[in-house]
Amino acid sequence: MAIELKKLNMAYGSTVALKDFDLHVDDGEFVAILGPSGGGKSTALRIIAGLVLQDSGDVIINGEVMNNIHPSERNVAMVFQNQALYPHMTVYNNIALNLRMKGIPKQEIDRKVREVANIVGITSILDRKPKEISGGQAQRVGLARAMIRDPVVYLMDEPLTGLDAKFRDEMREELIKFHRITKKSIIYVTHDQIEAMSMADRIVVLNNGIKIQEGSPRDLYDNPEHVFVATFLGSPAMNTFRFRKSTEDPKLFILDSTTEVSPFGLEFADKTLPDELTVGIRPNDFILSDDGEIKVVLQSLEFLGSVIQMRVKLGDSELIITVSRESRTKTDIYDLKPESPLRFSVSSERFYIFGPDDRRLKNPIIKVHPPEAIMKKTQGK
Amino acid sequence: MMFGNDKRGKLFRKEKGVKKKDVYDMLLSIGPAKKVVIYFLSILLVIIYMLPFYWMFLKMFRSSIFAHFPPDLNPFSLTSLGNFIVNFRDVISFGSFPLWYFNSVFVAVLVVSGSVAVGSAAGYAFARLHFKGRDLLFYAVLATLMIPFPVISIASYIFMLDLGWISTYQGLILPEIVSGLNVFIFRQYFMTIPVDVENAAKLDGLNPFQIFYRISAPMARPAFAAATIYTFIGTWNNFLWPLMEVHSQNLFTLPLVLNFFKGVNGTQIYWNEMMTVVFLTLIPTLVIYILFERYFVEGFTLSGVKG
Numbered sequence: 001m002a003i004e005l006k007k008l009n010m011a012y013g014s015t016v017a018l019k020d021f022d023l024h025v026d027d028g029e030f031v032a033i034l035g036p037s038g039g040g041k042s043t044a045l046r047i048i049a050g051l052v053l054q055d056s057g058d059v060i061i062n063g064e065v066m067n068n069i070h071p072s073e074r075n076v077a078m079v080f081q082n083q084a085l086y087p088h089m090t091v092y093n094n095i096a097l098n099l100r101m102k103g104i105p106k107q108e109i110d111r112k113v114r115e116v117a118n119i120v121g122i123t124s125i126l127d128r129k130p131k132e133i134s135g136g137q138a139q140r141v142g143l144a145r146a147m148i149r150d151p152v153v154y155l156m157d158e159p160l161t162g163l164d165a166k167f168r169d170e171m172r173e174e175l176i177k178f179h180r181i182t183k184k185s186i187i188y189v190t191h192d193q194i195e196a197m198s199m200a201d202r203i204v205v206l207n208n209g210i211k212i213q214e215g216s217p218r219d220l221y222d223n224p225e226h227v228f229v230a231t232f233l234g235s236p237a238m239n240t241f242r243f244r245k246s247t248e249d250p251k252l253f254i255l256d257s258t259t260e261v262s263p264f265g266l267e268f269a270d271k272t273l274p275d276e277l278t279v280g281i282r283p284n285d286f287i288l289s290d291d292g293e294i295k296v297v298l299q300s301l302e303f304l305g306s307v308i309q310m311r312v313k314l315g316d317s318e319l320i321i322t323v324s325r326e327s328r329t330k331t332d333i334y335d336l337k338p339e340s341p342l343r344f345s346v347s348s349e350r351f352y353i354f355g356p357d358d359r360r361l362k363n364p365i366i367k368v369h370p371p372e373a374i375m376k377k378t379q380g381k
Numbered sequence: 382m383m384f385g386n387d388k389r390g391k392l393f394r395k396e397k398g399v400k401k402k403d404v405y406d407m408l409l410s411i412g413p414a415k416k417v418v419i420y421f422l423s424i425l426l427v428i429i430y431m432l433p434f435y436w437m438f439l440k441m442f443r444s445s446i447f448a449h450f451p452p453d454l455n456p457f458s459l460t461s462l463g464n465f466i467v468n469f470r471d472v473i474s475f476g477s478f479p480l481w482y483f484n485s486v487f488v489a490v491l492v493v494s495g496s497v498a499v500g501s502a503a504g505y506a507f508a509r510l511h512f513k514g515r516d517l518l519f520y521a522v523l524a525t526l527m528i529p530f531p532v533i534s535i536a537s538y539i540f541m542l543d544l545g546w547i548s549t550y551q552g553l554i555l556p557e558i559v560s561g562l563n564v565f566i567f568r569q570y571f572m573t574i575p576v577d578v579e580n581a582a583k584l585d586g587l588n589p590f591q592i593f594y595r596i597s598a599p600m601a602r603p604a605f606a607a608a609t610i611y612t613f614i615g616t617w618n619n620f621l622w623p624l625m626e627v628h629s630q631n632l633f634t635l636p637l638v639l640n641f642f643k644g645v646n647g648t649q650i651y652w653n654e655m656m657t658v659v660f661l662t663l664i665p666t667l668v669i670y671i672l673f674e675r676y677f678v679e680g681f682t683l684s685g686v687k688g
Contacts, residue, residue: 046580049580049584051580051583051584070586071580071583071584072583072584072585072586072587073586076584077584078580078581078584080577080580080581081577082575082577084575084577084578084580084581085578085581086578086581086582086596086600087578087600088599088600088602097582097585097587098584098585098586101585101586101587102586145581157577
């Protein structure tokens, strides 16, 4: 195991950055730590590097406890946001500095610098200063500077932030290649779920210093255990609705923002359910159908190529729905105007039900009824 | 080769400080009426600032100390150069003029290098190191900027008296090395340097002292330029402290020398020689300014200090 973190705790004054954070990273594994800014992920990376000293807990690298070891002797390399190259040194010297500090002979340094420069494709700019190269080249210099140390693990702190969107896509591909060539472990910190989903073998979701969930990208997407994970992964984000238990019928839940009873036609068979629930539905799990049980009012419609993204109103809540361009209704989808009524259905396994603590409920038994049936039931009382 | 060669990617670097280009762009975006006013005021300012120089040239190219009537306002005439050479010869053979010139240079060089060395190290410490009472100490340093020198001049004099440093080089130099302004300029500049650059250096195996002089200090060139110019001009022109501290002619600096030329009891002023000394005094300031000019504005705008 390349890296192991045991019960890391870290606080800046009264702000908790990490709480009992455990992490293990296998040799050659690409792990992304994903979370919003201020979630503690950057702190975790800096603790591994030794730039920040944890309040408690252990950092174990290659089986050795590294808590009191200087950053330069931990055998890790870091790639920083905006690269943090030394602006007054040439690219060559930026890469070579580490080996110089170790007192390695000149010819050896020269050979190694040229070797890594060749791998990342920056041989032609070795004599330039950082301000004379492009952002993408700076990115590669940052990688080369990390690579020359031949570390156990690469620590990457949002290295693609600050690049423009199109170029970010290309750099993602290159980082995947980089990982394949070096075969080293990478811990990649990001707030961008697309970066994490597209590159990582495993994602650790961190919020307010607490690990919420970890797993493969697909696992996190399909089986989010927490509202936070459910809404953080996937774009556009999952729609969530808060429901409270009907005072009249414990099987019924009422959407918070409306007086309408269960607009999804949901009925929970399990009577032990808590009084409040959060129901999540991914935008692409709505199926446009003329006899669907979910009645909404269209607000706006955006054509995004292969899909059409709609903003619709359900009671007082707004939600986002994406449908494929092949979807059909009575009226042609392109003829829909704002304020048009629409109906959707969602199959029962596509509902994500979370309890009041935002944790996913284990097998809440749900049935989906046509809403009319439910309305009748309540009106009948 | 693993990656293709790509020149498209751009990093959004935040531009820091004011560049000459920005000023030009700003001027270009101003309407014609405003422009006339701005140019008029600028030209007026230039004239006001240049008048003393004009007068200096007028006088240093004359042979006589007396005024003519009608006054001759053209500084350059056939006899100008000859007059200047005579004045120059008279000045450098006056008293121990070469020694006094050397004193000024010697004191200025030591004060500038000492003050910049102390200021940059202290500024770096205030910007980057964490220690108890740091901010309080920094405010104390800032507070010293608000005290004018005459207020502490007598205390400083007594201090030098106790040390037995009256009329010595060290008495002339050491009190001037401590500069709150330099500490402030450097601290503000170092705070603009991204911490991650220093973190990268730490990972590369540099110790804090190596990080300071191999990474951070070279990145702070504008601050060094600003501090050098500012300190040099201050020391070079300093009159009050050398006047109090120096009792022997052997330690005179140029501002004290200028004082000679105002004549005994102010009866006779040797304008032509005085202005020749002024001219000779100006040269190093101009050289320093030209050498560091391109960093100067940036250094001061970044530290938020106006010169």
